[in-house]
Every structure is written in C-alpha cells, then in structure tokens.
Amino acid sequence: MDNTIKKVGKGLLWGLGGTAAALLTSIAGWIVYSKKYINHHQGITGALDADLFEVTTQNAGRLGYYADLSGKGTPLVLLHSINAAPSALEMKPIFDHYRGKRPIYALDLPGFGFSDRSDRLYSARLYQDAIVEFIREVVGKSADVVALSLSCEFAALAAVYSPEWIRSLVMISPTGFKQPRTDKISQRARQHGAQSQVYAGLAVPLWNRPFYDLVSSRPSIQHFLNLSFEGYVPPSFVDYAYVTAHQLGAQYAPTYFLSGKLFTPAVRETVYKVLEQPVLVIYDQDPYTNFEMLPGMLQEKENWRAERIPPTRGLPHWEQPEKTFSALEAFWKEL
Template identity: 35%
Template sequence: MNLALNGQLQTIASGTGQLCFYVKGQGRPLILVHTINASASAAEVRPIFESLSQHRTVYAIDLPGYGFSERADRLYTPRLMTDAIHDLVQHVQAVHGSQAIDALAVSLSCEFLARAAAEQPTHFQTISLVSPTGFTGLKLRQAPEGQTYGLNWLLAFLKGPGWGLSLFNLLTRPKVIRYFLKKTWGSPNIDEEMYDYAVWTTQQPGAQHAPLSFLSAQLFSADITNIYDRLTQKVWMSHGTRGDFVDYRGKQRYAQTGNWRFTVYESGALPYFEMSDQFSAELLQFISPT
C-alpha cells in the first residue's frame, strides 16, 4: 500500500462513504484538510503532519474522491466535503472527548472547513486557512446559502462518453502535474515526494470522479463570504507571494475583526513546504491554549 504519510491509516464508515485518514502523535487533536485539484491527497499536508505530530495527535483526512477514501461516481459538492469534515470531527471527539478541535485547511478546502465551523461553532477551537479561496479581488460572494458556481452542462459534457476521462488523463500526465505544481510554488523547486505521490494517486481506479466535479465548478461556493462572516473562532489566514495564488484583497473585510489574524510568507501557495520550521512554530503558537 502506497501511503501518503508516515502515520496510521484508519477508516470509518460515514454518511459520506468510506472515509480514510492518517493519525500520528499524542495530545490534543489537530485536523488537517488537503486541497482540491486533479491530484489531491493528504500528501499535500505532509510537512505539517510530521512537525505537529511531535506535539499533538494529528489527523490528516483524505477527502471523498481522493486518496484511500471512497472514489465513487457521484456528484462532489461543498455539502459532501463539509459533511466529511463533520464525520471526522465526530470520530475525533469520540476518541478524545467532546473538546473543541483545532483544524487547518488549504486552498479550496478552506471553504469546507469554514462551513463546518460556521455550522458547528462549538466543535472548533481555532481555524487555520492556508491560501484560502474566496478572497480574490473585492467581489463579495453572498448568494443564497448552499449555492455553488457549478456548471451542470459542463459536468454532463465531461461525464459523456470518453470526454471527461480523456481530459482527466491529459491533466494528470506527469509533465502536466509538474507544470501545475510549479505554478503553485511559483518556482521550479517543487517538492518531489509530493509530485511522485500526485502522479501515483491519479492512476488509481475512480480517480477522475471528484476532479470532474472540481473542473465543472461544482465545489466552489457562491455564498462563501457569508460563511467566512459567520466564523466566531480564532482564525489564522496565511498565504504566499509567488505563483498563481497571490490575490487576497478580499481579506481586508476581516482586517478589523478581533478574531482574525494574517501572515504573508515569501513563498508559493504552500508555505509550510518552503518554510516548514517557521510555519509550524507559528501554527503551534496559534493553536496553543492561552
């Protein structure tokens, strides 16, 4: 079995299907949620998993459609991903007690974590958002609750005979995966271990299903500004200055709120790969009880 992380792989039966996650360490729980893309998996949070497991019990989820979690041919939506986080939280609280949990998510998955925290605020102590979506420009995303940017016609086209799988196979060729990782890093110096796992995981049965929902915008929430507005927990938002993900002008909406703090790293979109020691120290400080 090709594991993404050096931890114990566990599985639970949940309302979102077979849900897998990695566990390592001792102490108060910390949940990590990887990004959404064509080749996503828990491998994308490896530096945090390794570092913070020296201080905490760290849980790194494979979201539905990715890694070792169920990769069924179904519609993948913010509701499904948010419910998967709720399911993991329920499991973690059954193990550790009903204490509030610290959680971190990356990129588009920040929207799912934020929604989970808005829906069940007492379940979360702190929320860490790394390069979150929903902050590009000054546009407010305040559609009715639960509405997405999903293009149903595009999804239907992608699920037509051969089209979607052909596009997925094109996007997950090793050279293409490397190209997109370079854009994420804003540099050719990507993490080769993460690259190798990204290539491997896209070659597994059912790997195309969740990415097709992603490509047809089904996983992007049109109401996410309202969700971020509802967060009452301590929130730490961080991002880099290089690559494709550098426009976070929308964060000024929360600059004067007492529960949000911000850090900008001289890095790409995954600063914890390039500045692991600094990022881990700041994360540990943020989630430590005061």
Template identity: 35%
Template structure:
C-alpha cells in the same frame, strides 16, 4: 487496454482509520501522534491530484507532540472514488464525520488547519457545528480572489451544469482527465502553485500515482466545473466566530487576496503573509509552524 494501477502508498506515515458514514461513503483518515494530547485536523486542498500528501510536512512535524488526523477527502487518495455528485455538502460531511471520530477518542476540542479549497469546507463545518473547533487556520484559502463578495443562498455552489456535461461528455471524461494528469502536466501545475520550479519532488511522485487509481477522474471533473466552490463563501467566512489564522504566499497563481478586506479587520482574525508559494510549510516549515504556534499560544494564554 490500460495498464493496471500501481498500488497507492499511504500519503503520510500514520495509522489508517475509516471515518465515513452513510452520507459520505468510505472515508480514509490517517492518524499519528500521542494519545491524550489536543488533536489537530489537517484538511488538504482539492485539485486533479489532491490527497493528504499535501499536508505531509505539517503531519510529520505535529505528530511528534500532538494527535494529528488527516483525511483523504471523498474522491481522493484512499477514500471512495465512485461516480457520484461531489459537492461542498459531501466534503463538509466528511470533515464532520472525521470530527465525530476524533471526539470519540478524546473530549478535547481540536484545532483545524485547512488548505486552499479545503478551507471552504472547514469553514462550513465550523459554522454548522459551533464549539466543535477551538480554532481554524486557513492556508491560501479560496474565496478571496478579486473584490467580488460571494453571498448567494446558503449551500449554493458556483457550478456550471453545462460545463460539467461538456467535461464529462459521452465517455471522454476519463480521457480528458488522463491528459490533464500526465506527469509533465502535474509538474507544470505544481510549479504554478509554488511559483517556482523548486517543487517538492515527493509530492509530485505521489500525485502521479494517485491520479492513476480507478475512479480518479470523478471528483476532479466536478472541481473543474465549479461544483465544489461555494457561492456563499463570503458569508461563511464572515460568520466564523472562533479564532481564525489566515496565511498565504506571494508567488505563483494564488496571490490575489484582495477580497480579504472583508475579514482582516475582524477581532477574531489574524493574517500572516509568507515570501513563498501557496504551500508555505513545504518551503519554510520552521517559519510557518512558529507563526502558527504563536497563534495557538495566544489562545492558550
């Protein structure tokens, strides 16, 4: 019999609010910062140990001057982790529900910053709800690896049903997930994300805890089977009409951005490359926020 899960602390230092609806199930978001300021929505990535803890340095920095929101996407953190289909539609609906909650608090149009696979969901939300976002920042976004363009039917995914069935198996999916989320394995994947052994130890500790929660395997198994990757992501990125800032690093596993050629010449896109791994704001927060603030400052002018 497995030991009971240790309580999961908040991923960031903010007030917990519930923003879900019938389409999303329970979605927890964390909010901090002065009311009445332009809101900033931070969207974490998707992986075996994902949560809003992945955006903690930015949450802490911007909460001093802005109203900052950071949801735990469905299947992760403090949000519902039930056994259901985890798809781009579900994740996008969770972001739209968060935007609805933000709009009830203020009429200001927020800025949105998303990380890795979270960028695909944020882009879809921006395309589906024109005018709901002032700007979109994409940090190490998926969908640009290699030179292949992804322009399949709207809403289609890159999921492989047979692979999902094999991963889940007749009862061994949870055991497989436990093997993939042993503390040493989590450290290994963070080192590949950083491109260095100098990872953020607080994030590693939180990742270990969050993967021990009931139902933690459900969303990651869909992720591993490709069910959360959009097969129309190139079309999504090309459809973005609002100002977009894209950034990425040069170390680790997430350095192939040859596909960005389809957007880098567009007038509404700005690109910055940092001498870091895939989460540059953990390594060079001041440099990262200076570049992001310069992008936002240009919008204000």
C-alpha cells in the same frame, strides 16, 4: 474576381476541414490510448509514513485517514486541498512536525486517496459533512483544523454549522478572497448555469477519463506544481500525485472541481464573516487566487488574524516550514 474569391473560399474551407479532421483524429486517438494503454490501477501506498485507518460515515461514506495519537493536548486535523490530484502528502510537513506532540490526523477527503471515489454527487455540502462526521466519530472532541486552499471553504462551513467540533481554524492560501467579477460575461454565465453546462460536457463517459488523464499526466502535474513552488518541486510530490490520480474512479471528484461546482458563491460574505472561532490565514502569492479582500476581513472581524510568509506560492509549510510553524504556535498559544 468572383472566381478568385470562390477559389479562395473553397481553399479556406478545405483548410479548416482538414484542421478539424486532424483535431478529431487526435482526440479519438487519445481516447483509445487512454482506455487501452494507460494504467488506471497503479499500485498506491500511503501518502504519509503513519498508520492508515478508515471509517464509514452516514453521509460521506468511507473515509481514509492517517493518525498518530502518541501526543497529548487538543487534537489537530489536517485537510489537503482540492485539485486534479491532491492527497494528504500536501500536509506532510505539518503532520511530521506535530506528530508525537499532540494527537494528529490527516483526512483523505471524499473522492481522493483512500476514501470513497465512487461516481456520485460531490459538493461543498458533502465535504462539510465529511469533516464534521470525521471529527465527531473518530476524533471525538473539538479539534484545531488546518486546511489548504479550497478546503478552507469546507472547513469554514463545518465550523459555522457545527461549531462545537472545531475550536479554531487555520487557512493556508484560502480561496474566497478574490474580488468578485462584475462584468456582463460572468453575470451571464451565472444566470445560465455555466458550471452545470461545463460539468455536463466534461462528465460525458466517452471522454471523461481521457480528459482527466490529460490533466493528470506527469507533464501536467509538473507544470502546475512548478507554479505552486517558489523553488524546487520534490520529485516525490509529482510521483505520488500521478499515482493517486491513476486509480479507479479518480476522475469523478476532480470533474466537479474543474467545472467550478465545489466553490461556495460569495463565501466571504455568507460563511467566512459568520465564523466565530479564532481564524488564522497564512498566505503570500498564489497562482490560482489572490487575497485582495483579506485586509477588509481583518478590519471587520476581531477573531481573524493573518500572517504573510514570503516568498511562497501557496505551500508555505513546504517552502518556509519554520516560519509556518512559528505562526501556528503563536496563534494556538493565544487560544
């Protein structure tokens, strides 16, 4: 019996050892493939059919942006989301609808598009500064801001700390309304700085870019966009996401995002509740967050309102554009 147990144990060890060896070989092979055969200098063109400009700011550095100033009225500033491969293309339906009707801008946030993608600290404060500096130095007057997903948190921070530059805020599928976790595991993770540990693990130069190449591969991009669309995903959306993710330095900002370091803790209580500007939330279903705590905010804050636009999964302006535009018009009409 003892000999049988020993033989079984040895067999298991050999099996586990073989599996580990195969896994390590696959990882090493992907690292080599990423560095030698994946083109990280894809030819990139503008995400929008509009004039592309850039400005260099004190805190955020170089910022790329699109603009159409042929319209009149209060300027409109559009902010794309933060994910593995975002771009101003995410805001295209709104940009195209309002160009010529009012001055409109679409900003490439730091680390993305034609903005500075250098290896530096990316944080909520950096994005807050970028938004304020952009509106102050380029737009030059108080603007209506429309932000998508996590960028809603950055726009809210900018509106709280520099209220003179933001007249109103529209949040499309915002983060920050999920019921906070109170289990012991999440508490322990926060106590031990899990986000910093995850970032340190992902940011190791040997595999940082190869890991990002996996996350930003065409199949991966297609998969995540399938989750965000109720219906058909435009091929151009996938194509541009792939191209913008395969630029020099494209991995740096997403690494901070993937490690969770760009989210503001308790943003609902510390930022959203402090907002004094009129706020409109446009939402429905979202595969990456939920809006459990939104009704409470609407009850507590008179300057907040919300419009649910089904059936959508985070991009209502793409799948239900007319309903989205109607909600925007009704909101701005009351300002």
